[in-house]
Amino acid sequence: MRWWRLARQYQIPDVDPISDRRLRDLLRAAISRTYPADDSRRVEQSLNGKVGGGTREMAGRRAEEIYASLHYRVETSEYRAILEDEDFGRWLAMKSRKVADNRSRV
Numbered sequence: 001m002r003w004w005r006l007a008r009q010y011q012i013p014d015v016d017p018i019s020d021r022r023l024r025d026l027l028r029a030a031i032s033r034t035y036p037a038d039d040s041r042r043v044e045q046s047l048n049g050k051v052g053g054g055t056r057e058m059a060g061r062r063a064e065e066i067y068a069s070l071h072y073r074v075e076t077s078e079y080r081a082i083l084e085d086e087d088f089g090r091w092l093a094m095k096s097r098k099v100a101d102n103r104s105r106v
Helices: 020-034 039-054 063-075 078-082 086-104
Strands: none
Touching: 020 039, 020 078, 020 086, 039 063, 039 086, 063 078, 063 086, 078 086
């Protein structure tokens, strides 16, 4: 038996490549605007885990597919409010492109 998850198409934002440190800053800025300061560390760890777990499933895929899948993972979680933040969209796009680039070199 096969299970299929259908995710709608999402437009991956155009962003310039940035350093890993700057990438982390994007995520932290989005979290600080969306969640109380007391929750920021937990939210950051949880989102990194959610996205990291999702990228393991996406080996060999295009960045657009990875982005759509990760967007769906966040959208169907308790963290869906952060999808309204532009920096989070940039962060998710960069993570998707990074995974796609790394997989294509394997």
